[in-house]
Amino acid sequence: MSAPVPPVDQDARTPRRVAAHLGVMMAVAVVMGLLVACLTLPFAGVLSVVAKDVSKGVDDLPADLETEDLSQKTRIYDVNGDLIASLYDENRISVPLSQISRRMTEAIVSIEDYRFYQHGALDLKGTIRAFVTNQAGGGAVQQGGSSITQQLVKLTLVNQADGEEERAEATADTYERKLRELRYAVAMEEEYSKDWILERYLNIAYFGDGAHGIQAAARHYFSVNAKDLNVKQAATLAGLVKNPNGYNPVKNKERALDRRNTVLDRMAELSVIPEEQAAKLKKQKLGLKIEDSPNGCQQSQAQFYCDYVVRYLMEDPAFGEGPTERLRKLKNGGLTIHTNLDMRMQKAADESVSNHVYATDQAVGGLAMVEPKTGAVRAIAQSRPMGTNRKKGETHLNYAVPEQYGDANGFQAGSTFKVFVLAAAIRQGIPLNTQINSPQSMFIPDAEFETCDGPYYGSSGWPVSNSTGHGSYNLYTGTQNSVNTFFAQLETRTGMCEPLQLAEDMGVNIPEAQQVPSWILGVSDSNPVEMAQAYATFANRGIHCEARPVDKVQGADGQVIAEYKPDCEQVLPQTTADAVNDILRGVMEGGFGSGFRPSGVYSAGKTGTTQDNKSVWFVGYTPDLATASMIAGAEADGDWRSLNGLYVGGSYVSSASGSGLAGPMWGDAMSAITQYLSSDDFVAPAGTEVAGVLTAVPDVRGMSISSATSTLEAKGFKVTVGYAMNSGYAEGTVAATSPGAYEMFGSGDTITLYPSTGVKPKPDKKNKKKDRGRGPGDGRGRD
Template sequence: MKQGRIASIPNVTSLLAAFFAIAVATGIVASALVIPGVAMFGASVKTGVGAYDSLPADFQSVVPNQQTTVYASDGKTEIATLYDQNRVVVPLSQIAPIMRKAQVAIEDKRFYEHGGVDLRGIAAAVAGKVGGGAVRGASTLTQQYVKVTLETAAERRGDSEAVKAASEVTLGRKLQELKYAAQVEKVKTKDEILQDYLNLVYFGDRTYGIEAAARHYFHTTAAKLTLTQAATLAGLVQNPSTTDPINHPQASLKRRNVVLGVMHGEGIITDAQYQAAVKAPLGTKPYNPTNSCAVSPYPYFCDFIVNWARTQPAFGKTGNEREGRVRTGGYKIVTTLDPDLQKAAQESIARRVGQQDFPPFGSAAVTTEVGTGKVRAMVQSSGYSLKGGDGKTSVNWAVDSTYGGGGGFNVGSTIKAFAIATAMEAGFGPDYTISGIRPAPATWYASDFNGCGPTAPWVVRNVEGDENGRVMTLRDATRNSVNTAFVKLVQQLGACKVREMETRLGIHLGRPQMQEGKMSDQMVPSPAAISLGSANISPMTMSLSYATFGGEGKYCPMNPIESVTDSAGKKLNLNLPGCKQVISKQVADQTSNLLQSVMTDGTGRTVQLAGGRPSIGKTGTDDGNETWFVGATPQYSTAVWVGTPNGDRAGGLEYRFNNARLHGSDGTRYYGKLQGYKVAGPIWQGIMNAASQDLPIVQFGTASSTPVTNGDYTDVPKVAGMSVSEATSALQSAGFQAQVGRRVYSNYIGRGLVSYAYPGDRALKGSTVTLRISAGVRPRAAATQGAAPTRSAGQAQPAQPAQPAQQAKPAATPAKPAATAPAPAASAAKP
């Protein structure tokens, strides 16, 4: 502020003259009221008017920071109150008349009479200076409003010097305050000034504004304040840090009675009212809004909402700005959380996994609504604490790291649903026969896949399904969760193609990681992740993705909000993305058909829903101590994870999987082998039964009556003996893709030529065929070290290496004759 001109008024005489000059310049008093003899100050008055005129006149009001309240979906159950300043702005009509009168009485008796500056107060200030004291005096309510506004604006700018200047007891500050007060009175009514003042002023104990003060000290509202309550609060504003009734009850009581005395003297209250009021106790009923997710009844969901808001452009440009607006904007945020389902979900987890089980064990679950993406429940087994310890953590295991999560967990076989969807989209049917399955433990190489392959030999074992056959229907492989069969299926489909399906259905990593030189949350281009779920994904992501199958192929992004209303009652447009058809209804229905068999005849049969309600589901068990159950109905989708959130392997995997001891509310249980259907499954069942209660039973869609059973299979051209370029051209002409695989020894095909193709009989049109290139005859030295010897002419020819069994064909298709191409040597490497 400009104060240089003020400093040029050197003495008390000049000060006095300046005040009179201001009174004259602003028309505060008529000339008849000016003290006789003022003419003797003529020159100083002229100087004072000039100093006053040089002060800034551009006073700007501020919109007070307000608390934001977050509710559950019913709009009534409070999740949290978020704020930087505990304040709730209300109109004057919602402030009790007795409160208004009490504040005016103690702070500015002539508030409704003056024009913003009270001459008597000015005279008192000058008298104080004449007596050798500071420039003090009785500021009007308008002046106090100006002072608080300037302090608030400076605090928001982070201007500590301006904050200090706004409250300095100096002539310069007083003169600026006077000028601003006169300006305010020209643009605001008295009631508007009183309303803004009562909403802005500090009432002590980290409470701002009359509504928040009424709630905090008396657990009531500003509209319902009684005489004694109003007098207590009106007396606070002069010295809020030393007279609040909670921390300084005796000082507050004394100050309250002073206010009552003034009100009595002004005729606002009667003798009887006064006598009764001064004898009354303070009657405080402390109430503190939940300005921390730690004290919210739903702490993890609360924390999730705050982090989610940081990602929403509707709240600002940056994460910090968005969170700041949420904490200061006075919003009413109604979330999608269903408090009844939340309670049931928490109880379902607690029955199986106790807080005392962490570490090492923990569990989390998310339920979303099919067709909307609305998040209806989010729970986990731990207690909430920013400090951790004693079974507590602030990490939300249910969501991505972006939203305060730990980054997800390996999802195991639950990922197989997306290979199924890819197969259905390629024209396979639920009873498609997977052949050429490699017995476990089976080793796979990068050359087995057309992109998205392993960087090193990859050994595949079966964790849940023990079947080791070389031929299996997709239905059997699904309901028994056979890893070896699914890896073969993914290899036939193309791992990258399955990955693309996963991306389409919303699958992404719970925490971005370095991929191809940049940070990305896209699915890892690895068959272990794509086909068997060795990638960290959150329960939220899995729940939303499975909802696509129940939603007839529509993927709905996460939606945790029903509505956001600002302090003026206007709805905020969040511009959230809508649902999108990502697969056809037929593909969704066929995938659901297979996943229903998991529930009726497979690993999920022990956790079917009550009343025969149809559901889809998939277990998941990862060798890194993570187990899952993910499933849906046409109405709700739930993902449940149970595992080791800290990756704690003390004691080894054998201890974790074979001696799991969990302390649920239903009693301690020991698990010989911790698998998806044993703990996660029953939790899922409990949540989904609660979610489905009183809802009509809805069937999944029925797939087309004439699905393609085995896909668009066609003959693979015979390319043995061709050059690589010739074989590639032949395969591409037939509608296949070609890739060069490992070299193999051959007694019949010359070095560098194609020894054989894999698969070599029939394959899915558009799929990849691998060319095995001849390395010539195996050297004799190698043969003497255990390799199969070559056979001389006249001996029986060696059998071909194992090839995938010929795919079943429609009845009208004649059987294909045996291949006539030369067979590779028996010593050829396993395909």
Template structure:
């Protein structure tokens, strides 16, 4: 039987060549029957039919759609979900003898040969619908140019392969099954693969709802999708539609009256197109969306190699439910764009990441930019993330880094109630390389506005540089950096943090995501959780796939973490006049946080948390903070002599937190530590955080110059709003560009 079919195939192929089907000759003598038979018998009898690429959806945590992604815009559906008239139109125009042959229609092929011979051109094809399906599968599975040419090229070998596979498929599947597969794989133009996507693209409806004129239009497109595109070429498409209607009439699928009625409808009236957004670009959370894709591309959980992870995305058909909280995301975007509009003349950028302590879940990630490759206010760089996840090399964090020195100090036994002399300027000569023991030499540091003798709470509230340099000198340089790295903080380039004296002043270039997660670790009593953006992935059959679970580790003791948290609550809610975080006090709940300002205000930050949410905000210039410092400039119509951590990042943080927590019950801090440090909110006496100075210590040495605060941002209540945070030490590098052009 197989040899008989092979002989028939030989006749078909030879006829195609003789009939000017544009097939090249093999050798000088042409195609012989023996060669064809031998080639045919050597071909595999079966063909793999892997799942087709489909659309994937990325969802927020509540199930709402963030983005739709596809390499091929396709939604697979069963044949029962295709209107009967669409099935009839397809068979009528593509393979009217579909129900009568076994995959190879010799009669139809010879008829095509005769027609093409008479015309001297290729006007009729000899491929059956089954053979067309085979060709589409081979094209779809091609991984390189050679395989693609083999699937598309006009050659006897290709035809032989299609015949062989078509015969095998007809034995394996029923006619309805093959028709279903064909309708799901075939390209209908305008980016629509499969009949369901095509119905949506051209008529804004499902394939089950297609009418006769719509079905005839779609069936007519397949032969030449560009030429018969009803949107771009309505007249040619209408003629092709009428040809389909005529063929359906000849075969008895419809009456002449039905065909005439359908042909009366102008194509411009018939077409009601819908464009399906593809990718993160049009999402309301484009940078978070891209972070999810970058996570899949870089995480071995989704494939052992970059190629296999890319194939995971290419196959599609997945529903990815993420950690994103839509309310938090929209509130954060409103906050950054209220502070600095997208197209602001200053060109300054603002970015914020919000996280859930104790889980690693990313709740929001946004910036005052649109996703795009050109134009002011557009970028494809995610200012919240590191280079490996589509971001930048990071930005200097300023005094938000002082929390790591606080933790190291408490851990090493330095008492929070110990008063330390902190003059300005002050020279430090005791710093040594924590690995080699080599001395760094004398380092001189100054404070922004104050000097005196401080305990931890006051020094943190005022962000006293010389105090933190003094305790860092005592802890050594290794442990503060080790604590930061244990909380996921590395350079934006992915490299380890530098063990240098300016560490505590925030000379390291890091990301808002890393800082938000570090502060979330303090909120979670010292438990660090790896950042997590994906909760669940389901495939096209609704089967759940393995995704990374919460990955949490106790990296510092609860004593130390809660001690730091208690001190940070005093920055926002404590009674100290002139504290840097006073303006960030939330209306209905306690909070903790820290401002950060680098040399020349090249970058300004605020990082903070409640028990429920941690967030970090960066504001700066993507072109390079030291080349474009935030001094003597106008932002959003308002002039600033200098921008500080409490000027813009702090209010962005407060507005974002307020929006995200709206409608939720306030959660109190529950802090337990050996120093009996308590949260500041609601405490009338700060005796647990602050003690009166001992005789001779005299905190009256501290001088705070209220005139130095930026009056442009200082509301009436609470006092000291927008107080300058601090200027980093001269040891901070002079230039640290973000390397993220707009």
């Protein structure tokens, strides 16, 4: 017996093939009798119907069977191209015939339709052979007579069936169904090449164990791609299509082995492979190497990031007109989704959050990392895993993202909102060294707060008090100590309009009903992604980039469907952002954040604690990465409660604070990834453009008066010249300054230069204090 003809691309419309199809239709009366005999239907009744159909002639050939795109699974990748999740109704990845092993095509043709490349839609010889074989077997169906084209028609009708009724009709064991399939097969052979039919067949066929199509089957059973299947593997898979469940090699190894050997024998019989090779392979085991294909975000290693991606794309009309169409596209469209997830950062975030807040705690922890220069969301994590088991702390609410992407309302952000007033004050020219007397508590009438439309009139006024001390503070110390009465008074100077607009420009939503004077204490709900992207604006020197979890999405054909490029806008002057960074780095360098400051990088940040301690925050950043950390008291049913008196992460909380709870969680996550961050420093604020920048007075001793003046003015200081004094420096050069070298003073402050007489003073044996270049009447340091 001759071997199967190898796959070659053939024109389906040659006169020879047309004539063959006409012959098929003329012979259909006889053949359908055989088919019906196999179906145990009355032959006489069929013959009249068949004759009637044939008499209609070739003009009644059926219209083309529309072949819809096959359902293919969507794959989601991290920033390094590693798979993090798959979404599908059917586990399928369509591949062209050129990407399918030659051994696989030989095996499937050998066992299913060895004359596939020689006959038309119907293999008369094969059908008669199957009929004779089945009759010899006592009427039991031992061999199928359907060609690969007929099988493809049936699989297509089943695959495209809309509802149970159509599916039942597509699988009914009736003459009408057989005839309909044959008519469609004739049309399909006229429309498509043999190669196209075989390729479509291998991609639509079900191979059992949830694997649809040859690529999914090759990956699932042998952990190889379809193009790399060897003879033994190909024979196993080719044997499955007849009965995918019965020959399932995972559940029925013996039957699968027997079936594989049957295929090998058939390949040897047709001289596709040598008999010696078949005999050798039949002695070997199946050689399975199972590779599961997790489906959905719950089985992802980045559950809530995956969910964020899906919800983010569901908002995009590029994937359909409405939610149903978009979800179908995401699950069945064979998309390739490239995300901005960095698994190194995700792992650090997950570990830190799970160590600081347990899944079953009466608290929830969340953390998000955003890249300042692009808005790329690198990681999100939360303490409660995805699922429905409340006893295990599981939930489907995503607390780390905006409500539209996670269904969670968010949490009050506390004093992290104060930075919007701080930035507005700097932009308005309020000097950083401005001193404001800030008592422990005070009452401020509503009318002292200016809105965009004039004075604010709400209630009787705002009684505000501190939890971090009282006294006289400037913009540095008032922020670093998070003094409420300081910021309440600063807001009366900036007005409410500009800070609220700035918050919106930086991606933070303040509902109109909550736009009251006390909004700066974080009375509005927020989430880690929102706050991370806002603070990233400072790290990016005033350029705000919208948070985006996805980079681009490609269709099954590789073409880009949607691309999400950085969406950035300058919302603050660079110098204003630089000044904010200069102030907030003080939180890390001696302030509340010094205990969890990551080493090896420059960082800045701000704590946040709500008045009733229901939520605590720390939002910190480096020039490369902004991270928001949040912990909130939350019952299993979603009711919020104070963190005070709870056990969080195994430790008792007597009085919650941003620096005591959220800060360490932020610090552990950031410390684990400093190796991936640069050691770049923040740009120092220009004292010539920002009033009151606290800057170390340069050491200008020994310089000429003109050079010293230029150096000091470049730092934003004013300069005056005092009287000459004895010193060891050359005559006419600077002998000393007031304030002295290295003391911290604000831009705009006056530095006095004292020229040298050139006369070296006699040493003072009694006073050996270190000379810091101070002149007579030197100033005293400030807060």
